[in-house]
Each structure stands twice: as C-alpha cells, then as structure tokens.
Amino acid sequence: MSMKHQTPLLDELEKGTFPSFVKEIKRAAEHSDYAQDLLGLLELSYKEKVTHWKHGGIVGVRGYGAGVIGRYSDVPDQFPGVAHFHTVRVNQPSGFFYTTKALREICDIWDKYGSGLTNMHGSTGDIILLGTKTENLEPAFAELSSRGWDLGGSGSAVRTPSCCVGAARCEWANIDTMSITHEITQHYQDEMHRPAFPYKFKFKVAGCAVDCIASIARADMSIIGTWRGDIQIDQGEVKNYAQGGMDIQKEIVEMCPTECISWDGSELKINNEDCNRCMHCIAKMTKALRPGPEKGATILLGSKAPIVTGALMSWVIVPFMKMEPPYDELFDLVDRIWEWWDEHGKNRERVGELIERLSFTRFLKDVGLDPQPAMVKEPRRDPFFFWSEEDVEK
Amino acid sequence: MSELPQRQTDIGPPHYEQFLPPVIKKNYGKWKYHEQLGPGHMVHVSESGDKLWTVRVASPRLLSTDTIKDICDIADAHCDGYLRFTTRHNVEFMVDDESKVEPLMKELKDKGFMIGGIGPRISNVVHTQGWVHCHSAATDASGLVKVLMDDLGEYFTTKSLPNRVRLAVACCVNMCGAVHCSDIALVGVHKTPPRIEHDKVKNLCEIPSTIASCPTSAISPDPQNKSVKIKIEKCMYCGNCYSVCPAMPIADPKNDGIAIVIGGKVSNLRSNPKFSKLAVPWLPNTPPRWTETVAAVRKILETYEAGAKKHERLGEWVERIGWEKFFKVTGLEFTLQHVDDFTFARETWRMAATFKW
Numbered sequence: 001m002s003m004k005h006q007t008p009l010l011d012e013l014e015k016g017t018f019p020s021f022v023k024e025i026k027r028a029a030e031h032s033d034y035a036q037d038l039l040g041l042l043e044l045s046y047k048e049k050v051t052h053w054k055h056g057g058i059v060g061v062r063g064y065g066a067g068v069i070g071r072y073s074d075v076p077d078q079f080p081g082v083a084h085f086h087t088v089r090v091n092q093p094s095g096f097f098y099t100t101k102a103l104r105e106i107c108d109i110w111d112k113y114g115s116g117l118t119n120m121h122g123s124t125g126d127i128i129l130l131g132t133k134t135e136n137l138e139p140a141f142a143e144l145s146s147r148g149w150d151l152g153g154s155g156s157a158v159r160t161p162s163c164c165v166g167a168a169r170c171e172w173a174n175i176d177t178m179s180i181t182h183e184i185t186q187h188y189q190d191e192m193h194r195p196a197f198p199y200k201f202k203f204k205v206a207g208c209a210v211d212c213i214a215s216i217a218r219a220d221m222s223i224i225g226t227w228r229g230d231i232q233i234d235q236g237e238v239k240n241y242a243q244g245g246m247d248i249q250k251e252i253v254e255m256c257p258t259e260c261i262s263w264d265g266s267e268l269k270i271n272n273e274d275c276n277r278c279m280h281c282i283a284k285m286t287k288a289l290r291p292g293p294e295k296g297a298t299i300l301l302g303s304k305a306p307i308v309t310g311a312l313m314s315w316v317i318v319p320f321m322k323m324e325p326p327y328d329e330l331f332d333l334v335d336r337i338w339e340w341w342d343e344h345g346k347n348r349e350r351v352g353e354l355i356e357r358l359s360f361t362r363f364l365k366d367v368g369l370d371p372q373p374a375m376v377k378e379p380r381r382d383p384f385f386f387w388s389e390e391d392v393e394k
Numbered sequence: 395m396s397e398l399p400q401r402q403t404d405i406g407p408p409h410y411e412q413f414l415p416p417v418i419k420k421n422y423g424k425w426k427y428h429e430q431l432g433p434g435h436m437v438h439v440s441e442s443g444d445k446l447w448t449v450r451v452a453s454p455r456l457l458s459t460d461t462i463k464d465i466c467d468i469a470d471a472h473c474d475g476y477l478r479f480t481t482r483h484n485v486e487f488m489v490d491d492e493s494k495v496e497p498l499m500k501e502l503k504d505k506g507f508m509i510g511g512i513g514p515r516i517s518n519v520v521h522t523q524g525w526v527h528c529h530s531a532a533t534d535a536s537g538l539v540k541v542l543m544d545d546l547g548e549y550f551t552t553k554s555l556p557n558r559v560r561l562a563v564a565c566c567v568n569m570c571g572a573v574h575c576s577d578i579a580l581v582g583v584h585k586t587p588p589r590i591e592h593d594k595v596k597n598l599c600e601i602p603s604t605i606a607s608c609p610t611s612a613i614s615p616d617p618q619n620k621s622v623k624i625k626i627e628k629c630m631y632c633g634n635c636y637s638v639c640p641a642m643p644i645a646d647p648k649n650d651g652i653a654i655v656i657g658g659k660v661s662n663l664r665s666n667p668k669f670s671k672l673a674v675p676w677l678p679n680t681p682p683r684w685t686e687t688v689a690a691v692r693k694i695l696e697t698y699e700a701g702a703k704k705h706e707r708l709g710e711w712v713e714r715i716g717w718e719k720f721f722k723v724t725g726l727e728f729t730l731q732h733v734d735d736f737t738f739a740r741e742t743w744r745m746a747a748t749f750k751w
Contacts, residue, residue: 012682016544019508021454021526021536022669028458035458038526045534046681049647053529056642063403071527087527091406095477097413100466103477107459116459120479123522123570130456131526139398141397146399148408167423168414169438169446169488176423189404193727204633209662213481215665216574255705257664263471282661284705287427305569307634310737313575313667338539347603348638 001030005040007369011045016355025117034115034131041073059086061141062194067151068137084133088114088140089126089152091185093166094178097119105147113140124202125162126152143173150189156348157195161203164212166357171286172279173207174225174295175323181205185326186316197338198345198354208291209279215300215314221325222300222314222349223335230272231281237288238268297323299333312352317364318376318385336367359384398456415476417490419447431440432528433552434509436496444581448488452508452518452550454542456526456536464719468505472498481491481524482560484511512550514558517550518697521563522570524582530652531565532582533679533708538563542580542693545688546695556702556711559695567632575658575710577690579670584631587624587648588642595621599639599661607634609737630736651676654689661711668709669716673724675731690726716750 003026013022025042028035042050056070069087077085090106110129113136117279122324132140141151152160161184164170166177184203185192191201204215207225215222242248249262260274261281270281272292282289299321300314321329337351339378340363345354355363400727411419421440428438431447465485469477472494478486487498504673511517519542522528524535542561549555561578566583573579595601604622605613612628613635622639633644654677658670661747674696677686694708701723702711721728735740 009682013540016540017508017547018540018543019454020450021456022540023569024454024456024458024461027460030460037509042525042534046537047683049533049650049679050645051525051529051531053527053531056530061401071529085527093407094410096411096481097415097418098477098479098605099413100469100475100477102408102413102438103462103466105460118457118459118462119455119459119523120453120456120462120485122481123520125481130459138401141400142401144401145405145427148405148406149406150403160476165478167425168410168418169448170427171425171438172429173425175441182407182410184590186406187407195405211660211662211667214572214660215664217658218572218660251705255664278662278664280705283663286427305564305567306638307568307632308607310609311569313669315410317606346606347609 001036003039003368004027004036005043007039007043008374010043012040012293017282028116031111032116034090035081035117037079038085038115038117038131041075041079044075045079050338053085059137061137061151064151066154066157066194069154070373071131082131085115085131086130086134086135086137086241088129088144089122089154089160090120090129090144091150091152091160092125092127094181094185095168096125097168101234106144106149109140109143109147124152124158124159134263151193153192153195155195156197156199158192158197159200159202159204160192161185162213163205164207164369165208170185170207172210172225172282172291173299174227174291175205175207175223177205177207177213177225179325180223180323181326184330186318187331191338199343199348199350201338201351209277210283215303217303217311217313218305219314220301221301221337222303223297223330225323226277226296226298226320227292228294228296228320231261231270231275231292232290233268233270234288236294238263238285239266241285244296252284252293255280280381294298295323296320299330301337302350302355304352306351307352308348309356312356314352315360315373317369319372333367340366413476413478414476415446415488415490418488420444421446429677430513432512432556433515434512436512437492440708442527444490446488446599447492449495449502449509449518449530450480450484450486450511451502451512453479453483453485454536454540455518455521458747466503466554468501468694470496480518482511482520484518494675509719514554514556515549516543516546516555516559516561518564518565518575519561519572520591522565524565528565530568530637532584532633533565533652534646534681535563535565535571538580538652538684541683541688542691544725545692549695555699556633557705557707558697559708561691563748568637572660573655574670575667576655576670577658578656578694579658580687580691581653581655582644583651583653583674583676584633584644585651586644586646587626588633588644589748590619590621590624591641591643594617594641595619595639598641602640605644607638609634620678630738647679651679652676652684654687654690654694657712659709663707664705665707665710665713669707672732673720673726675729693706693728694724701708719750
C-alpha cells in the first residue's frame with residue numbers, strides 16, 4: 001500500500017542508527033488504515049507542535065471499568081482512520097517472558113481487530129495494543145481472553161503490577177518477584193478491573209536494592225528484596241577480582257557508604273552489623289559476594305510523580321517481611337492500608353499524598369504498624385508532638 | 395464476522411512459568427553469578443553448572459506486529475521459541491549453549507538490530523506516548539528518544555561510561571516515564587497558563603474537582619459565568635486542571651518546550667535513591683530533530699564522562715563536586731527557575747556557609 005499522507009517531517013526520523021518508530025508505523029500502514037492516518041495526524045502535530053488527541057472517553061469491555069483507554073482525534077474528518085484510536089492494555093506475564101507462539105497469537109488478533117501497532121511495553125508494564133475502534137473492543141477481548149490473556153488496570157484502580165526478572169535470571173533476587181507479582185495480580189483482579197479507589201494504586205516488586213523495576217520511584221507500594229545475616233564471601237574469588245585488575249581498596253572499600261569493609265590484600269572482611277545492604281560491593285563482585293541467608297522484603301509506600309504536590313519516593317513502612325506463598329501477611333497489610341485510604345482519601349489523592357496530609361504517625365496508628373527507627377531518616381526536629389489520653393496522668 | 399470464542403473475565407495474566415526457557419525453569423532461583431561479555435551480551439552461571447547467554451537489542455518500544463513477528467522468527471531460529479523484554483523496552487534473546495551465541499549475534503547484526511545496553515553505558519530510554527497517543531503531551535516522546543539515541547548510540551553499542559546512565563523522556567509533567575528519578579531526563583513543559591473556555595466548562599467539567607486539582611490554589615469559582623477563574627500570578631502551568639477539565643486547554647505551540655532534569659537514580663548502590671533536579675528549565679520544542687535539546691544532553695553527558703570517578707552515577711558525581719561547580723563545568727546558565735519555590739522548596743536551599751567559588 002502506498003502512503004496516504006506526505007510526511008516530510010516524520011521522514012527525518014527514519015534516518016539515523018537507532019531503530020525508528022516512524023518505520024514501525026509505516027510498516028503497519030502497509031496493511032492498516034489506522035496506521036496510515038496515524039502518520040498523517042502525527043505529521044500534523046510535528047508541523048503545528050501541538051497534540052491532536054482529545055481527552056479519553058468512557059469506553060471499555062462489558063463488566064470492566066478498566067483496561068481500555070479511550071482516545072479520539074480532534075481532527076476526525078481529516079484522519080477518519082484514527083477518529084477512534086482506543087488503547088487496550090493487556091496484562092503482561094511476570095518478567096516479560098514470552099513464547100513466540102503466544103506473541104504471534106496476540107499479533108494476529110491485533111492485526112484483525114486493531115492498528116497493528118503496539119508498545120512492548122507501556123510505562124506501567126502492560127502490553128499496549130495501540131489503537132482501535134469502539135466496536136472492535138469486545139471481539140478483541142473475546143479473542144484475547146479465550147486464549148488466556150486478560151486486561152490490565154487503568155483509572156482509579158490497582159494498576160498492573162510488574163517486577164524485575166528476579167529469580168528467573170538474577171543471582172541477587174532475595175525474593176521471588178515473578179511469583180509475588182503474579183499472586184498480587186490474581187488476588188486483586190476485582191480491584192484492578194473495577195476502579196473503586198480514590199486514585200490509582202501501583203505495585204512494583206524488585207528482587208534487591210538495585211531496583212531494576214524502579215519500584216521506589218514509581219509504585220505506591222514498593223516491595224524490595226533484602227536479607228538478614230552475613231554477606232557470604234568467597235575469598236578465592238575476591239583474590240581473582242584483585243588479580244583481574246580490580247582496585248578493591250578504591251572501588252569497593254572506599255565506595256562502601258558505611259565503611260564496613262576492609263581489605264588487606266589477601267582477605268576481605270565485612271562488619272555486617274554496620275552494613276546497610278546497599279548492594280554496591282555485591283554488584284561489583286558478584287562472583288565473590290552473595291546476600292546473607294535469611295531472605296525477605298522491605299515494604300515501602302507512597303511514591304509517585306510530581307502531580308499534584310510534588311514527586312515522592314516510597315518510604316519504609318515494614319523493614320522486613322518474609323515473602324513466602326500464599327503471602328497472607330502482605331495481603332493483610334494491603335487491605336488495612338486500602339481501608340484507611342478509602343476512608344480518608346480525597347478524589348485523586350494518592351496514598352502517599354494522604355499520608356503527608358494526615359501524617360505518617362496517624363497512618364502508623366490507624367493501620368496498626370509499630371514505629372521503628374528504620375522508618376525514618378532522622379527523628380523530628382521540632383518539639384510539637386501528640387500524646388494520647390492513656391499517656392497522661394489524670 | 396465469524397463466531398467469536400467465549401470471553402472470560404478476571405482470569406489475570408497467563409502464568410509466567412509456561413514462557414520460561416527450559417534452562418531457566420531448571421535453574422530458577424539457583425543462579426550463582428553473571429559476567430558481562432560485551433556491551434550487549436552476558437552469561438549467567440547456575441549452581442548446577444548450567445549457563446545462559448543473553449543478547450540484548452534496542453527497540454523503539456513502539457513496535458508493529460510485523461516487527462514483533464520478525465523478532466519471533468529470530469527467537470524460533472536460535473532460542474527454541476523463547477524471548478523476553480526488559481523493563482527498559484529492550485529485547486533479550488537467550489540461548490543455553492555458547493555455540494549458539496555467535497550465529498544469533500550475526501543474524502541480529504545482519505538484520506540491522508542494535509546490540510548493546512548492558513553495563514556502564516546508556517540503556518534504552520524509558521518514555522511516554524507523546525503526540526502518538528496522548529491528549530496532554532506538550533511534546534512528542536518517541537521522536538525525542540529517537541534523536542537522542544541517534545546521537546548517543548555509541549554509548550549503547552560500544553563506549554562505556556563511569557557507570558550506567560538512565561535516560562527518560564516524559565511528554566508532560568504527569569511523567570508517566572521515570573523522569574523524576576533518572577540520570578538525565580527530558581520533560582515537556584508549558585510556560586503559559588491554561589485558557590478557560592467558559593461556554594464549555596459547565597458542560598465538560600466538575601467545578602469543585604477542577605478547583606481541587608490546582609497545586610497552588612490558583613483556581614477559584616466564577617459563579618457569574620458558571621465557570622472558574624485563574625489567578626495568573628499563582629499558576630505554575632502544570633496542566634493538572636486540564637487533566638480534569640478539558641475546557642482549560644494549556645497547549646501553546648509557541649511557548650511549550652523541553653526541560654532537562656538530571657542526577658536522579660532509583661538504585662540504593664552506595665548512595666540513596668535520588669530525585670532528578672533541574673539543569674535546563676526550557677529549550678524550544680523543535681521537531682523533528684530537536685537539535686538544541688540533543689546538544690544540551692550531550693554536553694551534560696560528556697562533562698560527566700570526563701569528570702566522574704569509576705562507578706559514580708551522574709547524581710553522585712554532581713553531589714561530590716557540588717551543584718555550583720556543575721553549572722560552571724557544563725557552562726549551563728543558572729536562572730531564577732532553578733531556585734525551588736514549590737512544595738518541598740526549603741529542603742533545597744543551602745543552609746551552610748560552605749560552597750565553592
């Protein structure tokens with residue numbers, strides 16, 4: 001099929017060494033009217049330097065209030081192929097592993113019912129099927145779900161949980177991130193597909209403090225694998241690193257944030273009591289050092305991007321939790337947090353913002369978590385604190 | 395239309411186990427260590443002695459089904475029909491025998507795939523939808539990623555840096571990409587307040603939630619017009635009101651632009667995770683190749699490359715030398731916009747007499 005629209009500006013983005021998204025849209029345009037008109041519409045945005053999409057409307061599949069992002073063009077007469085261009089969020093499998101058979105199946109469905117364009121993957125982690133008409137949503141969903149695929153979250157709901165590769169291919173995984181993510185997703189299907197919260201709630205699960213899934217920055221609940229006990233040292237491998245050219249004094253000892261490592265040229269010593277488990281030494285000497293024996297997770301809460309009152313990173317609410325199936329302790333905690341958020345949260349208020357507004361102390365009290373030094377960077381600087389009735393003499 | 399199959403609901407995603415290559419299933423949770431063999435390939439070694447080689451290639455994230463099928467062909471030919479994607483949109487091909495690595499890499503190269511992104515270099519760019527699919531995009535995202543990576547491609551495929559550098563692009567301050575904690579990130583910003591379409595507000599918007607959406611309380615009711623009004627001097631152009639009220643468009647092609655924020659990280663290695671901070675408040679929005687923005691990113695990256703110690707992330711380097719010195723060595727201008735006056739501002743002011751001349 002020849003291209004329906006001239007796209008001199010977009011054509012500039014076919015040049016260069018990095019794979020080109022314009023080439024991708026053009027490839028789809030060989031057999032897709034959506035992609036043809038997407039090129040035209042996008043060229044217009046490049047020319048006018050303004051978006052040509054309107055706010056999402058309420059579209060979806062029967063029985064769900066989430067999983068589809070409605071999208072309409074503001075120039076439908078000029079580009080009828082993208083007058084409707086709704087996105088379908090398909091819940092990815094934990095760890096983003098696929099068989100080619102499964103991927104081809106999704107591609108065939110999307111060639112039949114949609115634009116032939118995808119994002120692998122969206123920012124939250126879903127497989128994004130980019131652009132279709134309202135009347136195609138039900139058939140596409142029937143085809144997908146009958147083959148074992150379901151939709152992800154959107155709106156004021158649990159958003160599709162995601163995780164790092166974890167135990168599938170990483171020696172630093174202190175927790176089984178893929179299993180935890182799968183179980184959270186299955187446990188909260190209703191909360192994911194039928195938005196009933198004040199606002200969105202994201203889970204991300206990282207196997208260690210390297211945090212390859214950016215959970216501390218991008219999830220309302222960040223579950224980060226960690227350990228208790230001594231880092232295991234293979235002194236022979238330490239020597240191999242030294243012989244291989246690593247300057248252990250400079251690159252390991254002097255870069256340890258807690259100054260708990262020493263190296264005399266033949267033996268590496270770690271004062272584990274002072275270690276804060278940052279992962280630097282383990283990540284740099286992965287053959288020689290391994291996390292300690294008792295595995296679990298630190299649970300942190302609250303992170304989000306700047307809208308509305310400024311960006312937040314998650315902070316510690318449970319320093320150490322064992323993470324073994326069926327993860328009842330985690331689910332119990334989540335249910336308590338949601339109940340509190342439901343009770344007090346304003347419309348479009350993330351849980352982190354609510355804690356800021358009502359105070360962390362109130363959160364701890366209401367949710368039933370005991371205060372611990374690990375939860376704060378430092379104690380308060382001011383002399384203004386609450387006592388309760390039972391703390392004062394009558 | 396042919397008969398549709400029976401739909402199912404609330405089944406959740408398929409279980410990941412069925413998608414794991416046999417060598418991973420066998421060695422799940424038993425990996426002992428890994429080694430980087432080059433900019434785009436590595437080997438993981440299990441307690442059992444089994445090994446897994448991974449080859450990583452770049453992807454524009456926006457993929458046609460045709461390209462996904464091409465990728466599947468390669469995985470069928472070399473990897474027994476298994477593959478995965480990374481959290482930064484790269485594609486990973488995995489094989490269980492060293493002899494399979496070279497033919498796989500050769501085919502990937504022959505087909506024009508960009509191999510790289512592992513270790514102390516630039517990996518793929520986390521980014522948002524931009525003009526391809528978003529109503530609040532102040533700029534495009536895929537286009538910015540493309541021109542950035544065209545320029546910095548050698549840091550993906552070959553050249554190494556003091557440590558990894560995570561790039562991100564968000565097309566507006568909603569930041570659906572991980573911009574607020576990245577080494578170098580671009581964010582589409584507005585410079586002018588929203589325009590109120592009074593005749594539409596009453597039909598399209600809920601007035602209390604529109605007022606509540608404003609972080610600086612610049613919006614108040616305008617009962618006469620059954621609408622709202624804005625105290626212009628309080629507006630910081632975040633666009634959150636437009637998110638809840640379509641009758642308050644904020645896009646302004648002449649004034650929308652790109653801000654560059656730097657020095658964030660999410661890992662806990664050495665130093666705590668950090669937010670990105672403002673390096674450049676505004677550059678013109680100049681599609682299709684955004685030359686000013688690309689040049690500014692390169693300047694920051696090269697200054698970091700020249701000045702940082704081995705293993706130092708960009709934010710760690712800046713904190714060691716001091717922000718005052720960062721502006722000196724990069725030659726970037728320090729402006730009124732760099733001084734925080736938003737919600738957590740006080741934490742960012744210098745409460746000490748120590749700084750560098």
